[in-house]
Amino acid sequence: MFQTNSIDWKACGRLGRTLFLGSAVAMMTPCLAPAQGADVAAAEAEGQVSVYVLWLTDTVSSVTGAFKKKYPNIEVEFYRNGGPLVAERFRSEFNASGHSADIISLDPAELERFASADMIVPYKSPEADHFPDWARSDKDLWTGFFSYTNGHIVNTNVFPDKETWPKDWADFAHPRAEWKGKVCTGDIRVASHTFNNLAAINQHYGAEGDEGVWAQYGGLVDSDVRIYTGAPQARELVASGECPLIHQIPFHNFVSVAEAGAPVAWIVPKEGMIPVPQAVAIAANAQHPNAAKLFYDFLLSEDGQAAIGRNHLAPLRDDASDEWWPDGIGLPPVKDAKIMPFDQVAADAARTELLEHGSQVLGLN
């Protein structure tokens, strides 16, 4: 059962919008260059665009399908995998100065690494002004165009009483007795959303203290937490009741089981959902530069953002519309959702230290 009453998007307030990735704003400077759109005729003459992403196959199929519908003369070839393997393939191909992707979409921290190696080129899309400053590279090297958003899921058959549901991230620092043996969380070392969750809690609550990140993850251990390796597996666990309380998981995983009729509810933590932004860039040695620009523009356009939204991911475009979710259970645009502030680039810089400590706390080998 999908419980829309557990989400009050408007009441979540606009605070998150202004705070979201607030610290990243400091490194941004307005881009003064006038935006030049892609040359459609030149792109169609190239006839192809190659895209490397870490979005799920369903999402990339659906988004590239929407692009192809709009531009039927341009073939889209894509490669998808986990972030590190996508980055490795892109890097290997780039260094061989041969065959490479035209478009690369990963998290901003990874794209920053590519930027420092001159592997991506600046591009100011005419659509970019619709995106908040914090979601854009100061040199127009990349644009964050959607975000995964982490919250909690409960199985309402196992936890029918809402009083037993967690209300906020900090509740896990003092776990309820009913949760013992029934909580799952992701392996912080493997998926980007699980590490970013840890990092965001660390940024928001601090490391130490009663509600600090280590108290929260220590509380999970006290609840005999079970570690899952991928969010998609977790959604099956919560749907079947095998693991009825998921500590953190991106929203779109919830929708897929909710739509199938599973007895689950989505919980927006009081302090807000945790964002894991995804950005797009153009490769420096793109073989189809015009088609790459066109695809870039498309991702940032209303059509592209609607295609993203249809996959229950949060578009970052400022004029994102609720009408993009005709089934009524899509995630509202980030501007309307309760989002916890999070600086992903700073989080990446602290990755090693956080992972070492986190692995010790959670007893990961």
Place this chain on the structure above:
Amino acid sequence: MTPAKIFRLSVAPFVVLVPLLFLIGLPLAMIALASIRGGEGNVHHFTLQAWSDLFKTRWIWETAFNTFGVAFVATVIAFIVGTPLAWLIARVNVPHRNLLNFLCLSPLFLSPLLSSVAWDMIGSRPTGIINFLTGGLFQPEFRLRNFWGISLIMGFYFSSYVFLYLWGAFRNVDPAIEEAAAIAGLGPFSTFLRITVPTILPAIAFVGLLIFVLALGLFSIPAVLGWPEGFFVLSTRIFFLLSIPPVNWGMAGAMAVLFLPVILFGIYLQRRLVRKGDFTLVSGKSARNIRIEIGRWRWPATAFIWFYWFIVAGLPTIVMAVISMTAYAGAYAKLSFLQYHKLLEYELFHKAVQNSLITSILGATLAVVISLGLSYLIQRLRPRWSPFVEYLVSVPLGIPGVVLGAALLWTWLALPLSSLVYGSLAMIIIACITQFLTTGVRSVSAVLVQIGRDVEESAWVSGATRMTTIRRILVPMLLPGLQSGWILMFILFFRELSAVLLLWSSRTITLPVLTFEIWREGSYPRLAAAGMVETILIGSVVLLVLLLGSLWQVFNRFRSRHGLQQRAFQESVSD
């Protein structure tokens, strides 16, 4: 020195070794290089840092123990289960042998990813079928997510490999040997243990090594049953290392290299074993196809085969078929074909099916042809450098697929004219051949070693050239072995996942990659539906090949009988 000898000494090594060095040697060198290379971007230096870091980790010895332990136990289980099956069907007069033969082959059609997910549903979860049926008999619960569970499921999975190879070897055993044993007073089971098994030692050594090495590198079963519980083996640990940014290729390469001596030692042992004895089972003398009578024991034997099929293939298939008709895991009340409809509407699925069939059929055929050539070289021509070829083709099997895939990526990007191959289906076929060539070579060699040289010598004495002898004498005699080899290569190629994980794109996606993606997306019902399609496709092609093989045998029998009658008629006329 004759021109033929000059050719043998100078051109032949070049023709054989250069392509092999490109195909296998360079990627292996890339892996070794990765393990001793440091630095970032394009600035590199040599260092042993990755090796030092590897031995400082808390998990390396535990991972090594898990890997070898699971591989060893799985190999033992596979032999315990697979050997009697192969003997019963190849040598014993069990009823409905063709049907039982197909049943024993059917576990090969199930992908290990799919069967491990099915076993996870059956045996691991608190809500699993075994725990549900036994109602709390196991405390706290019956679990397959541990060392013994993973070994057991892997053993079941590989038992059909044992069956496939030993069935062919048992079939080639001259019944006269068993008859002699019977005359000497040995019973059927004593004959099996004391006479038949020792005569097929090369096949046993080959399949033992093959399974052990494949088990060392198998990814999907430990990924599904081990990873969620923090139980890592070599393949899952490497994949895990490659999932954490920044990717530590040095350590992954070092881990891959670390296990190579074991593979090389296994090959050395196998070579010694084969060299020590004469395993010729098919000679110029005629052999009748006589089956052993086991009297009333034939019915329990048949029941054993059915039970094996049900546990290893039937039960997981039924479970996956049911899951493929649910909306989400556990929703058994409303069954439908929705997942199949969704798959059929999925453009990528059609592409994946098409690509998988092309790469596996074309790749397996190519691999068998290359294997035949290399086997002939190793077993018959035996140039001085043939052991090098044998070792070289064997090594990739011991390299975890994802590392091999990366090495192929680096190699082919560095080669001139790589754009002709890179990014195409040819690249996927090359990856599969590189990894599994040894399987083909050893599969053909195991049969070739059983065919006496006197067969070829008779042909030469009658004036046939070497090529004519190969084409008209050797290949027809090898056909059952080539057929088994092709089937195994087809299945391995069709299912190959980890070596192509870094090489695919939406244009070259294969069904296992798509299935793996669906698994990563977490939809078990959709995974089950895709897995069922994969199973049906593999089963259909294998069935077709077996049928073609049977038709070929019938045709040959007819032709030889017809030829004999014609000759008798001509002789009577001339008389």
